[in-house]
Amino acid sequence: MFNQLGVIGCGLMGGSFALALKRAGLVRQVVGYSKSPSTTEKAKRLGVIDIAAESALLAVSGSDLVLIAVPVAAIDATLKAIRHLVESGVLIMDVGSTKRDVVDTARRVLKDRVDCFVPAHPIAGKEVSGIDHADGQLYGGRQVILTPIAQTRPELVQKATDLWSAIGSQVLKMSPENHDAAFAAVSHLPHLLAFAYFSSVAKQPAGREFLSLAGPGFRDFTRIAASDPEMWRDVLMANREEILKQSLRFRHTLDALEHVIKQGNGDALEDLIRSASEMRLGWQMSTPKR
Numbered sequence: 001m002f003n004q005l006g007v008i009g010c011g012l013m014g015g016s017f018a019l020a021l022k023r024a025g026l027v028r029q030v031v032g033y034s035k036s037p038s039t040t041e042k043a044k045r046l047g048v049i050d051i052a053a054e055s056a057l058l059a060v061s062g063s064d065l066v067l068i069a070v071p072v073a074a075i076d077a078t079l080k081a082i083r084h085l086v087e088s089g090v091l092i093m094d095v096g097s098t099k100r101d102v103v104d105t106a107r108r109v110l111k112d113r114v115d116c117f118v119p120a121h122p123i124a125g126k127e128v129s130g131i132d133h134a135d136g137q138l139y140g141g142r143q144v145i146l147t148p149i150a151q152t153r154p155e156l157v158q159k160a161t162d163l164w165s166a167i168g169s170q171v172l173k174m175s176p177e178n179h180d181a182a183f184a185a186v187s188h189l190p191h192l193l194a195f196a197y198f199s200s201v202a203k204q205p206a207g208r209e210f211l212s213l214a215g216p217g218f219r220d221f222t223r224i225a226a227s228d229p230e231m232w233r234d235v236l237m238a239n240r241e242e243i244l245k246q247s248l249r250f251r252h253t254l255d256a257l258e259h260v261i262k263q264g265n266g267d268a269l270e271d272l273i274r275s276a277s278e279m280r281l282g283w284q285m286s287t288p289k290r
Protein backbone atom coordinates (compact mmCIF):
# COMPACT_ATOMS: atom_id res chain seq x y z
CA MET A 1 0.00 0.00 0.00
CA PHE A 2 1.33 3.41 -0.97
CA ASN A 3 0.58 6.46 1.08
CA GLN A 4 0.53 8.97 -1.78
CA LEU A 5 0.74 8.71 -5.54
CA GLY A 6 1.93 11.81 -7.37
CA VAL A 7 0.78 11.80 -11.00
CA ILE A 8 2.48 14.23 -13.35
CA GLY A 9 0.40 14.36 -16.53
CA CYS A 10 -3.25 13.71 -15.72
CA GLY A 11 -4.19 12.37 -19.16
CA LEU A 12 -5.22 8.98 -20.48
CA MET A 13 -2.28 7.00 -19.10
CA GLY A 14 -1.72 8.88 -15.82
CA GLY A 15 -5.44 9.07 -15.06
CA SER A 16 -5.94 5.38 -15.83
CA PHE A 17 -3.07 4.44 -13.51
CA ALA A 18 -4.51 6.53 -10.67
CA LEU A 19 -7.95 4.96 -11.14
CA ALA A 20 -6.50 1.44 -11.28
CA LEU A 21 -4.55 1.94 -8.04
CA LYS A 22 -7.60 3.41 -6.32
CA ARG A 23 -9.80 0.51 -7.47
CA ALA A 24 -7.26 -1.99 -6.18
CA GLY A 25 -7.00 -0.14 -2.85
CA LEU A 26 -3.26 0.31 -3.33
CA VAL A 27 -3.00 4.01 -2.51
CA ARG A 28 -4.36 6.30 0.21
CA GLN A 29 -4.44 9.50 -1.83
CA VAL A 30 -3.54 10.77 -5.27
CA VAL A 31 -2.04 14.18 -5.96
CA GLY A 32 -2.01 15.24 -9.60
CA TYR A 33 -0.41 17.90 -11.75
CA SER A 34 -0.89 18.68 -15.44
CA LYS A 35 0.41 21.45 -17.64
CA SER A 36 -3.00 23.15 -17.90
CA PRO A 37 -4.65 23.90 -14.55
CA SER A 38 -8.00 23.12 -16.22
CA THR A 39 -6.87 19.49 -16.84
CA THR A 40 -5.75 19.08 -13.24
CA GLU A 41 -9.05 20.52 -11.98
CA LYS A 42 -11.01 18.23 -14.27
CA ALA A 43 -9.07 15.21 -13.00
CA LYS A 44 -10.09 16.21 -9.49
CA ARG A 45 -13.72 16.76 -10.47
CA LEU A 46 -13.82 13.32 -12.08
CA GLY A 47 -12.42 11.74 -8.90
CA VAL A 48 -9.27 10.55 -10.67
CA ILE A 49 -7.05 12.54 -8.29
CA ASP A 50 -7.82 13.78 -4.77
CA ILE A 51 -5.63 16.87 -4.67
CA ALA A 52 -4.72 19.21 -7.53
CA ALA A 53 -1.10 20.36 -7.28
CA GLU A 54 0.10 23.62 -8.76
CA SER A 55 3.44 22.25 -9.87
CA ALA A 56 5.16 18.97 -10.63
CA LEU A 57 7.33 19.50 -7.56
CA LEU A 58 4.25 19.83 -5.33
CA ALA A 59 2.85 16.58 -6.77
CA VAL A 60 6.08 14.82 -5.75
CA SER A 61 6.23 16.38 -2.29
CA GLY A 62 5.16 13.72 0.25
CA SER A 63 4.62 11.05 -2.43
CA ASP A 64 6.13 7.60 -2.00
CA LEU A 65 5.16 6.74 -5.59
CA VAL A 66 5.42 9.05 -8.60
CA LEU A 67 4.16 8.39 -12.12
CA ILE A 68 5.37 10.63 -14.94
CA ALA A 69 2.76 10.31 -17.70
CA VAL A 70 3.60 13.26 -19.95
CA PRO A 71 4.59 13.14 -23.65
CA VAL A 72 8.14 11.76 -23.98
CA ALA A 73 9.54 15.13 -25.09
CA ALA A 74 8.33 16.66 -21.79
CA ILE A 75 10.07 14.08 -19.56
CA ASP A 76 13.36 16.02 -19.50
CA ALA A 77 11.68 19.20 -18.19
CA THR A 78 9.58 17.18 -15.75
CA LEU A 79 12.58 15.40 -14.23
CA LYS A 80 14.42 18.73 -13.94
CA ALA A 81 11.41 20.21 -12.15
CA ILE A 82 11.21 17.41 -9.56
CA ARG A 83 14.84 16.31 -9.06
CA HIS A 84 15.31 18.25 -5.80
CA LEU A 85 12.60 16.20 -4.13
CA VAL A 86 13.62 12.79 -5.43
CA GLU A 87 14.48 10.98 -2.23
CA SER A 88 15.91 7.56 -1.67
CA GLY A 89 13.19 4.92 -1.52
CA VAL A 90 10.60 6.85 -3.55
CA LEU A 91 9.55 4.82 -6.58
CA ILE A 92 9.47 6.97 -9.71
CA MET A 93 8.22 5.58 -13.01
CA ASP A 94 7.34 6.92 -16.41
CA VAL A 95 5.05 5.37 -19.03
CA GLY A 96 6.76 6.73 -22.14
CA SER A 97 6.51 4.74 -25.36
CA THR A 98 10.27 4.99 -25.98
CA LYS A 99 12.91 4.02 -23.46
CA ARG A 100 16.46 4.77 -24.63
CA ASP A 101 15.89 8.54 -24.72
CA VAL A 102 14.01 8.49 -21.41
CA VAL A 103 16.76 6.51 -19.67
CA ASP A 104 19.48 8.81 -21.08
CA THR A 105 17.52 11.83 -19.83
CA ALA A 106 16.99 10.27 -16.40
CA ARG A 107 20.72 9.47 -16.07
CA ARG A 108 21.67 13.02 -17.05
CA VAL A 109 19.09 14.85 -14.94
CA LEU A 110 18.74 12.67 -11.84
CA LYS A 111 22.45 11.78 -11.59
CA ASP A 112 22.95 9.40 -8.63
CA ARG A 113 19.24 9.54 -7.79
CA VAL A 114 18.57 7.68 -11.05
CA ASP A 115 18.54 4.60 -8.81
CA CYS A 116 14.92 5.50 -7.85
CA PHE A 117 13.72 5.58 -11.43
CA VAL A 118 12.11 2.48 -12.93
CA PRO A 119 11.37 3.12 -16.62
CA ALA A 120 8.09 1.53 -17.71
CA HIS A 121 6.06 1.18 -20.87
CA PRO A 122 2.56 -0.24 -20.58
CA ILE A 123 1.48 -1.88 -23.83
CA ALA A 124 -1.97 -0.41 -23.42
CA GLY A 125 -3.64 2.66 -24.74
CA LYS A 126 -6.24 4.11 -27.02
CA GLU A 127 -6.34 6.34 -30.09
CA VAL A 128 -8.03 8.95 -27.92
CA SER A 129 -6.16 10.92 -25.31
CA GLY A 130 -6.96 13.06 -22.30
CA ILE A 131 -8.42 12.64 -18.84
CA ASP A 132 -11.96 12.12 -20.20
CA HIS A 133 -10.87 8.72 -21.47
CA ALA A 134 -9.07 7.57 -18.31
CA ASP A 135 -10.10 4.02 -17.53
CA GLY A 136 -9.27 2.04 -14.39
CA GLN A 137 -9.23 -1.19 -16.40
CA LEU A 138 -6.87 0.03 -19.14
CA TYR A 139 -3.90 -1.95 -17.82
CA GLY A 140 -5.74 -5.17 -16.95
CA GLY A 141 -4.47 -8.13 -18.99
CA ARG A 142 -1.86 -5.95 -20.71
CA GLN A 143 1.89 -6.27 -20.78
CA VAL A 144 4.08 -3.71 -19.07
CA ILE A 145 7.74 -3.56 -20.04
CA LEU A 146 10.21 -2.40 -17.39
CA THR A 147 13.66 -1.35 -18.61
CA PRO A 148 15.80 -1.00 -15.47
CA ILE A 149 19.47 -0.06 -15.83
CA ALA A 150 22.49 -1.16 -13.80
CA GLN A 151 21.96 1.60 -11.21
CA THR A 152 18.23 0.93 -10.66
CA ARG A 153 17.62 -0.36 -7.14
CA PRO A 154 16.48 -3.99 -7.37
CA GLU A 155 13.95 -3.56 -4.54
CA LEU A 156 12.26 -0.75 -6.49
CA VAL A 157 12.13 -2.93 -9.62
CA GLN A 158 10.45 -5.57 -7.46
CA LYS A 159 8.03 -2.98 -6.03
CA ALA A 160 7.16 -1.82 -9.56
CA THR A 161 6.66 -5.42 -10.67
CA ASP A 162 4.34 -6.13 -7.73
CA LEU A 163 2.41 -2.92 -8.33
CA TRP A 164 1.74 -3.49 -12.04
CA SER A 165 0.91 -7.14 -11.33
CA ALA A 166 -1.58 -6.07 -8.67
CA ILE A 167 -3.52 -4.04 -11.25
CA GLY A 168 -3.64 -6.99 -13.62
CA SER A 169 -0.65 -6.37 -15.90
CA GLN A 170 1.96 -8.90 -16.98
CA VAL A 171 5.41 -7.53 -16.34
CA LEU A 172 8.38 -8.15 -18.65
CA LYS A 173 11.90 -6.79 -18.23
CA MET A 174 14.31 -5.91 -21.01
CA SER A 175 17.03 -3.40 -21.83
CA PRO A 176 16.01 0.04 -23.15
CA GLU A 177 17.87 -0.78 -26.40
CA ASN A 178 16.00 -4.04 -26.98
CA HIS A 179 12.73 -2.33 -26.10
CA ASP A 180 13.21 0.42 -28.67
CA ALA A 181 14.32 -2.01 -31.39
CA ALA A 182 11.28 -4.25 -30.82
CA PHE A 183 8.72 -1.45 -30.58
CA ALA A 184 10.08 0.26 -33.67
CA ALA A 185 9.04 -2.91 -35.50
CA VAL A 186 5.71 -3.74 -33.85
CA SER A 187 4.35 -0.33 -32.89
CA HIS A 188 6.19 2.69 -34.25
CA LEU A 189 6.53 1.60 -37.90
CA PRO A 190 2.86 0.48 -38.09
CA HIS A 191 1.81 3.93 -36.86
CA LEU A 192 4.07 5.65 -39.39
CA LEU A 193 2.64 3.48 -42.18
CA ALA A 194 -0.94 4.05 -41.04
CA PHE A 195 -0.43 7.84 -41.13
CA ALA A 196 1.17 7.64 -44.59
CA TYR A 197 -1.35 5.19 -46.01
CA PHE A 198 -4.45 6.99 -44.78
CA SER A 199 -3.10 10.34 -46.05
CA SER A 200 -2.27 8.90 -49.46
CA VAL A 201 -5.80 7.58 -49.90
CA ALA A 202 -7.61 10.58 -48.42
CA LYS A 203 -5.59 13.24 -50.25
CA GLN A 204 -6.04 11.93 -53.78
CA PRO A 205 -8.64 13.68 -55.96
CA ALA A 206 -11.21 10.88 -55.61
CA GLY A 207 -10.21 10.17 -52.00
CA ARG A 208 -13.53 11.11 -50.46
CA GLU A 209 -15.44 8.83 -52.80
CA PHE A 210 -13.00 5.94 -52.26
CA LEU A 211 -13.24 6.30 -48.50
CA SER A 212 -17.04 6.14 -48.69
CA LEU A 213 -16.66 2.62 -50.13
CA ALA A 214 -14.15 1.31 -47.59
CA GLY A 215 -15.07 -1.81 -45.62
CA PRO A 216 -14.08 -3.38 -42.28
CA GLY A 217 -10.61 -4.41 -43.50
CA PHE A 218 -9.75 -0.78 -44.25
CA ARG A 219 -11.16 0.23 -40.88
CA ASP A 220 -9.00 -2.36 -39.05
CA PHE A 221 -5.93 -1.49 -41.06
CA THR A 222 -6.16 2.28 -40.50
CA ARG A 223 -7.53 2.41 -36.92
CA ILE A 224 -4.24 3.69 -35.49
CA ALA A 225 -3.97 6.51 -38.08
CA ALA A 226 -6.33 8.47 -35.79
CA SER A 227 -3.76 8.49 -32.94
CA ASP A 228 -2.66 11.57 -31.04
CA PRO A 229 -0.36 13.73 -33.26
CA GLU A 230 1.72 15.24 -30.46
CA MET A 231 2.39 11.92 -28.81
CA TRP A 232 3.36 10.24 -32.08
CA ARG A 233 5.55 13.14 -33.21
CA ASP A 234 7.56 12.66 -30.01
CA VAL A 235 7.76 8.87 -30.30
CA LEU A 236 8.80 8.88 -33.96
CA MET A 237 11.44 11.53 -33.34
CA ALA A 238 12.76 9.88 -30.17
CA ASN A 239 13.22 6.44 -31.75
CA ARG A 240 14.11 7.60 -35.25
CA GLU A 241 17.20 5.40 -35.73
CA GLU A 242 15.37 2.14 -35.09
CA ILE A 243 12.26 3.29 -36.98
CA LEU A 244 14.28 4.21 -40.06
CA LYS A 245 15.95 0.77 -39.98
CA GLN A 246 12.53 -0.90 -39.88
CA SER A 247 11.19 1.40 -42.57
CA LEU A 248 14.06 0.40 -44.88
CA ARG A 249 13.34 -3.28 -44.28
CA PHE A 250 9.68 -2.68 -45.06
CA ARG A 251 10.59 -0.81 -48.26
CA HIS A 252 12.64 -3.80 -49.45
CA THR A 253 9.75 -6.17 -48.79
CA LEU A 254 7.31 -3.87 -50.58
CA ASP A 255 9.78 -3.57 -53.47
CA ALA A 256 9.89 -7.36 -53.77
CA LEU A 257 6.08 -7.54 -53.96
CA GLU A 258 5.91 -4.70 -56.50
CA HIS A 259 8.65 -6.34 -58.55
CA VAL A 260 6.75 -9.62 -59.06
CA ILE A 261 3.54 -7.69 -59.79
CA LYS A 262 5.36 -5.65 -62.46
CA GLN A 263 6.75 -8.88 -63.94
CA GLY A 264 3.24 -10.35 -64.00
CA ASN A 265 4.64 -13.29 -62.00
CA GLY A 266 1.50 -14.56 -60.24
CA ASP A 267 3.24 -17.68 -58.84
CA ALA A 268 5.97 -15.67 -57.16
CA LEU A 269 3.37 -13.22 -55.84
CA GLU A 270 1.31 -16.05 -54.40
CA ASP A 271 4.41 -17.50 -52.72
CA LEU A 272 5.17 -14.16 -51.06
CA ILE A 273 1.57 -13.77 -49.92
CA ARG A 274 1.41 -17.40 -48.69
CA SER A 275 4.58 -16.93 -46.69
CA ALA A 276 3.16 -13.78 -45.01
CA SER A 277 -0.22 -15.37 -44.45
CA GLU A 278 1.27 -18.51 -42.84
CA MET A 279 3.55 -16.48 -40.60
CA ARG A 280 0.62 -14.30 -39.51
CA LEU A 281 -1.54 -17.37 -38.73
CA GLY A 282 1.33 -19.00 -36.82
CA TRP A 283 1.87 -15.84 -34.81
CA GLN A 284 -1.83 -15.58 -34.02
CA MET A 285 -1.96 -19.19 -32.78
CA SER A 286 1.12 -18.79 -30.59
CA THR A 287 0.29 -15.41 -29.05
CA PRO A 288 -2.43 -14.83 -26.49
CA LYS A 289 -4.91 -12.17 -27.70
CA ARG A 290 -4.22 -8.89 -25.94
Ligand code: NAP
Pocket residue numbers: 008009010011012013014033034035036037039069070071072074077078095096097098121122123124125126127128129130131231235
Ligand atom coordinates in the same frame (compact mmCIF):
# COMPACT_ATOMS: atom_id res chain seq x y z
P1 NAP B 1 -2.49 12.49 -22.83
O1 NAP B 1 -3.78 11.81 -22.60
O2 NAP B 1 -2.41 13.59 -23.82
O3 NAP B 1 -1.94 13.00 -21.45
C1 NAP B 1 -0.74 13.70 -21.32
C2 NAP B 1 -0.88 14.61 -20.13
O4 NAP B 1 0.38 15.20 -19.91
C3 NAP B 1 -1.88 15.75 -20.35
O5 NAP B 1 -2.70 15.82 -19.21
C4 NAP B 1 -1.00 16.98 -20.47
O6 NAP B 1 -1.56 18.12 -19.84
C5 NAP B 1 0.18 16.57 -19.63
N1 NAP B 1 1.39 17.30 -19.96
C6 NAP B 1 1.93 17.58 -21.16
N2 NAP B 1 3.10 18.23 -21.01
C7 NAP B 1 3.28 18.37 -19.68
C8 NAP B 1 4.27 18.97 -18.88
N3 NAP B 1 5.34 19.55 -19.42
N4 NAP B 1 4.11 18.93 -17.53
C9 NAP B 1 3.05 18.34 -16.96
N5 NAP B 1 2.06 17.77 -17.66
C10 NAP B 1 2.19 17.79 -18.99
O7 NAP B 1 -1.36 11.44 -23.31
P2 NAP B 1 -1.23 9.91 -22.89
O8 NAP B 1 -1.81 9.07 -23.99
O9 NAP B 1 -1.67 9.72 -21.48
O10 NAP B 1 0.36 9.72 -23.02
C11 NAP B 1 1.21 9.97 -21.93
C12 NAP B 1 2.48 9.15 -22.09
O11 NAP B 1 2.10 7.77 -22.21
C13 NAP B 1 3.31 9.49 -23.33
O12 NAP B 1 4.66 9.53 -22.96
C14 NAP B 1 3.08 8.30 -24.26
O13 NAP B 1 4.23 8.02 -25.03
C15 NAP B 1 2.80 7.18 -23.27
N6 NAP B 1 1.97 6.09 -23.80
C16 NAP B 1 0.78 6.35 -24.41
C17 NAP B 1 0.01 5.31 -24.91
C18 NAP B 1 -1.29 5.59 -25.63
O14 NAP B 1 -1.80 4.71 -26.33
N7 NAP B 1 -1.90 6.72 -25.44
C19 NAP B 1 0.45 3.98 -24.76
C20 NAP B 1 1.66 3.74 -24.10
C21 NAP B 1 2.41 4.79 -23.61
P3 NAP B 1 -2.60 19.12 -20.55
O15 NAP B 1 -3.89 18.40 -20.57
O16 NAP B 1 -2.57 20.25 -19.67
O17 NAP B 1 -2.04 19.37 -21.94
